[in-house]
Amino acid sequence: MEERIVKFISALRSGGVRVSLAESADAFSAVDNLGVRERDAFRLSLRATLVKDAESLPTFEELFPLFFGSGEPPPLMNLMEDLTEEEANMLAQALQAFGQRLREMLERLLRGEELSQEELDALGQMVGLNHADDLRYREWMARRMQRALQFEQVRKAMQEIMELLAQMGMNKERLDQMRQLIGQNMEALREQLRQHAGQRIAENMAEQRPEDQLEGLMDRPFQALSDSDMQKLRQEVRRLAALLRSRIALRQKRAKSGHLDAKATIRANLKHGGVPFHIKHRDRTLKPKLVVICDISTSMRHCSELMLSLLYELQDQVSKSHAFAFIDHLEYITPDFQGNRANEAIQQVLIRMPPGYYSTDLGHSLQNFSDDYLDTIDHRTTLIVVGDGRNNYNDPRLDVFRKMARRSRRTLWLNPELPMLWGTGDSDMLDYVPLCDTILQVSTLSELTAAVDQLLVEKS
Amino acid sequence: MNITSAFQSIEQTTDALGGQQYIANDEIATTVYLSQQLGKPLLTEGPAGVGKTELAKAVAGSLGRTLIRLQCYEGLDETKALYEWEYAKQLLYTQLLRDQLQQTLAGASSLAEAADRLTDEEDVFFSMRFLLQRPLLRAILSDEPVVLLIDEIDRADAEFEAFLLEVLSDFQVSVPELGTLAANHVPIVFLTSNNTRELSEALKRRCLYLFIDYPSLEQELDVVRLKVPDLAPQMARQAVELVQSLRQIDLRKHPSISETLDWAQALVTLNSESLDRKTLETTLSVLLKHETDLRKVQRQLGRMDGQDDDEDETDWDEELPRRRRID
Numbered sequence: 107m108e109e110r111i112v113k114f115i116s117a118l119r120s121g122g123v124r125v126s127l128a129e130s131a132d133a134f135s136a137v138d139n140l141g142v143r144e145r146d147a148f149r150l151s152l153r154a155t156l157v158k159d160a161e162s163l164p165t166f167e168e169l170f171p172l173f174f175g176s177g178e179p180p181p182l183m184n185l186m187e188d189l190t191e192e193e194a195n196m197l198a199q200a201l202q203a204f205g206q207r208l209r210e211m212l213e214r215l216l217r218g219e220e221l222s223q224e225e226l227d228a229l230g231q232m233v234g235l236n237h238a239d240d241l242r243y244r245e246w247m248a249r250r251m252q253r254a255l256q257f258e259q260v261r262k263a264m265q266e267i268m269e270l271l272a273q274m275g276m277n278k279e280r281l282d283q284m285r286q287l288i289g290q291n292m293e294a295l296r297e298q299l300r301q302h303a304g305q306r307i308a309e310n311m312a313e314q315r316p317e318d319q320l321e322g323l324m325d326r327p328f329q330a331l332s333d334s335d336m337q338k339l340r341q342e343v344r345r346l347a348a349l350l351r352s353r354i355a356l357r358q359k360r361a362k363s364g365h366l367d368a369k370a371t372i373r374a375n376l377k378h379g380g381v382p383f384h385i386k387h388r389d390r391t392l393k394p395k396l397v398v399i400c401d402i403s404t405s406m407r408h409c410s411e412l413m414l415s416l417l418y419e420l421q422d423q424v425s426k427s428h429a430f431a432f433i434d435h436l437e438y439i440t441p442d443f444q445g446n447r448a449n450e451a452i453q454q455v456l457i458r459m460p461p462g463y464y465s466t467d468l469g470h471s472l473q474n475f476s477d478d479y480l481d482t483i484d485h486r487t488t489l490i491v492v493g494d495g496r497n498n499y500n501d502p503r504l505d506v507f508r509k510m511a512r513r514s515r516r517t518l519w520l521n522p523e524l525p526m527l528w529g530t531g532d533s534d535m536l537d538y539v540p541l542c543d544t545i546l547q548v549s550t551l552s553e554l555t556a557a558v559d560q561l562l563v564e565k566s
Numbered sequence: 567m568n569i570t571s572a573f574q575s576i577e578q579t580t581d582a583l584g585g586q587q588y589i590a591n592d593e594i595a596t597t598v599y600l601s602q603q604l605g606k607p608l609l610t611e612g613p614a615g616v617g618k619t620e621l622a623k624a625v626a627g628s629l630g631r632t633l634i635r636l637q638c639y640e641g642l643d644e645t646k647a648l649y650e651w652e653y654a655k656q657l658l659y660t661q662l663l664r665d666q667l668q669q670t671l672a673g674a675s676s677l678a679e680a681a682d683r684l685t686d687e688e689d690v691f692f693s694m695r696f697l698l699q700r701p702l703l704r705a706i707l708s709d710e711p712v713v714l715l716i717d718e719i720d721r722a723d724a725e726f727e728a729f730l731l732e733v734l735s736d737f738q739v740s741v742p743e744l745g746t747l748a749a750n751h752v753p754i755v756f757l758t759s760n761n762t763r764e765l766s767e768a769l770k771r772r773c774l775y776l777f778i779d780y781p782s783l784e785q786e787l788d789v790v791r792l793k794v795p796d797l798a799p800q801m802a803r804q805a806v807e808l809v810q811s812l813r814q815i816d817l818r819k820h821p822s823i824s825e826t827l828d829w830a831q832a833l834v835t836l837n838s839e840s841l842d843r844k845t846l847e848t849t850l851s852v853l854l855k856h857e858t859d860l861r862k863v864q865r866q867l868g869r870m871d872g873q874d875d876d877e878d879e880t881d882w883d884e885e886l887p888r889r890r891r892i893d
Contacts, residue, residue: 126771132604136774139603140576140596147576150596158770160611160761160777348766351724383653421763 107142108134114173115156117312120239121169122341123162129155148174168241172301172308182218182291193276200270204263211260212267215291226302229254235303239310247303252296264288327549328408328522336408339551340449343412346555347419354423354562394562395486396427397514399475401493402452402459403433403466409522410492411452412551416558418443423562428482431455432471438479466496468534469503476506480513488561489514491542494523495535502534508541517542520557522549571629571711573599588617588624589788597776598625607734607755609719609770612778614760615822619717621778622756626713631754634708635715636701638722644729648739650698656691692743702733703747711751719769720759727769734772781823783810789823794830804841805830809853812863821853829853843867 115130136151149170157166189197197216201209221229230236233250268285272278323335324342331339370386398417400410414429421427431439431452437459442451483489489510511517519542521528521535528535539545548554573579580595590598598621601608610618626633636647660667670687674680699707705714719727733739737749757773759765781789787806790797797805806826813820821829829852838845846867854860 124767126767128771132606132774135604136600139600146592147596150593151600154597154600154608154774154776158609158773158775163777344764348724348764352728377654378657381657419764 110173111137111152113309113312114152114169117169117173117308118156118162118166120311121165121241123157123159123165125156129158145174169308169311172304182220182294183287184216184218193280196271196274196276197267200267200274208256208259208263211256212263215260215264215288215295218291221295221298221302226299229299230302230306235306236310238303238307241304241307241311244300244304244307247307248296248300251299251303255295255299257292257296261292324552325550328412329405329549331408336411336449339412340415342551343415344419346551347416350416350555350559350562351420351423353559354420394424394488394515395484396424396488396490397430397482398427398490398492399430399432399436399471401433401466401468402431402455405496406492406494406522407452409520409548409554411449412554413492413520413558414443414452415449416554420558420562428479430471430475430479431459432466432468432474433459434465434467434470435459436471436474436478466498467500468493468495468497469501469506472503472506472510476509480510483510483513485513485515487514488516488518490518490520490561491538492520494521494533495519495528495538496532497534499532502537504537504541507538511541511543516544518561519545520548520554521545522547524549571631573602573629575599582628583621583624586624586627587792588620589785589792590621590624591781591785594621594776594778597774601774602754604774605752607757607773608776609757609759609765609773610776610778611759611761613780613820613822615824616778616780617823618756618758618778619715622713622715622758625754625756626715629711629713629754632708632710632712633715634701634705634712634753635717637717638719638726640721640723642722642726644726646700647702647726647729648700648733649703649741650700651692652696652698656696659691659696694744697741697744703739705753706733706737706739706747706749708753709750712753714753714755716755716757718760719757720762720765724766727766731768731772734769780810780813780820783807786810786823786826790826790830793827794834796834797830798839801833801838801841802830805833808841812853815863815866817854817859817862818856819854819859825853825855 111133112130115125115133119125132155133152136155137148140147140151142148152170153163153166157163201212204212229251230247232254233247235247235251238244238247264285268281272281323331323339326335365388367386367388370388371382371384372380374384374386375382396417398414400406400414402410410431417424417427417429427440429439429443430436437455439451439455442454519538523533523535525547527533528539544560546553546557546560548557573582576592576595576599579599580590580592583590583595583598597608610621612618622635623633625631667684667687670683671680674683697703701714705712716730719730722730734755737752738746740746780786783806786809787803790802790806791799794802809821809826809829829849832849832852833845836845836849838849847864850860850863854863
């Protein structure tokens, strides 16, 4: 049992749930306490100790039955038993009409035989189940196994048999009953395949070592990131955010020891008869207000997404933030982030704004912004643009951008492109440069993190 | 109901909580029992108003323990959470004891000697007498076992969380002037979070985790029956069904259990006999706290009733200027 739990924990880990050593130790002592007899208590004791995130609960609930069996697949029924001799003869005749393989399968269904472990393994081998290590492949693998068993043909053959038997004059009621039982048997086999696929994948997951090449990924340019790399980086963003947060908090704490706030000190010490026990300092740290405008066209998506994720992890460090995304026009996307991860939020936005080829239009988007949302920028706002400044030869609307930059406290442009490429082709970057206070080239996650750090430092 | 100082089994936990008018499902009862058995803090998360705080109160009530509550907020620090010296009192005492002090210092031949004598008496001023105990220290120093509730931990700053780690793992604190103070009884600790921000991994690691979601129809009905027994059963079911369906709609804020209860109470107070349109219109504001939500639901309910009142209620939402207000 213990081994099973250990395996389960490593499957959880490769399913993306963070489980520390201390937590697995807790899990064992919880199981010691409540025992394994009662399934529900056992499940809850593992859940309370291992999963500390509402978002990871579904992963747990999906994996748990695969490791600690949710019970057997529904039993198969044998229909051959209660056939009369005459009926059995008819059936045998009808079966003659089919080829060898199909007949075997049909007989199995009629007799209600489950697939043996060897058969399941052989099937799994055939469809490549041994290489699957993600539960998303479960249904697909199960379907492939069904196809390998010729489920579709079997279903058709069954119908034909039923018709044949009807022609031979079998009782209609009996036929209906048989049809129903066969349907149930097929369903049960399907479930057996599904469970086998799930269990197999879960075991593969447990064996798989969580890969660790984050260091390399941190410094890989955004264009070179694959989807699975992004997946890893998304998790990494949270850690980075926590790191940044504590740095910011420390910085603010130290910043507090700045100027003496005489008024506040006197007020705070009135109760001590004016003896200054409590020294109050002027709080110099203004939490910044942010307006972020992100290009989410295909070339920029990774960069924008990671930027937005970082910012939303750091919500508590900024007083207000408004996020906008654009391709050919601008959309206000802050509401999409409520309760969503950045990548889900961006997916939602993308559904509303399907990317087309060469449709990026920053100028028009800036116009949108100044028409609808200009009031989000005031003298305390830091305006951040994440984009490559490539405008498809549209009007860059420098006038609008100048107006926005003038309204804001600070204007920051994050561009993933190398400076030497700015101004080439359809890039209007060089025109925007003089209007910004700071321009940072960010082509990797570590550069991005540094940029966000910078952003939260300079407040004066 | 007999009060014991600890839960004996999962079933007994359910019963004991039931005795405190808290309906605990298996999940809640098992996790609470487990957290007591392992001596680990229990972190509860879930939407606002599903009874996270109530759970801690019920546990305290059913074990006959005192509940000590620490409400977290931004800027909460050790002096508010743990202890503070009572400066004013110290000052007052020095004033009142001036004569004694002068006597003590009377025969001193040099300044150094006077200072030494004063140092000997220093303990008087830095003793438990002048220590203002805040919730955490009170929970640690209490003579009887207590339940400590750290409410809405997600509102406190990250530093406070780190500080809390130390307290939660050892249940002892060091006060520089007094030395280390250890807990007489390890309290049962509840932490609640509304998930407005991600808590640190380290804190989560030290806690057991319980996610409380909105209850199912039957569970919520049980709660309503228990807390508002005056509501007619038929009405109660209709009301809860409506609330449950409201939670399916995309609203800015979904009605919580406490709001269901308020609403049920309102229906009783108004002597409503059925959930007709008029009753709903007058009482829905108890459930929904946003103007936009209220209007959205009223429109949907109107549509469900099949009444053609869309005429006079012209969809003026759509006619608002395109410019969206952001706040």
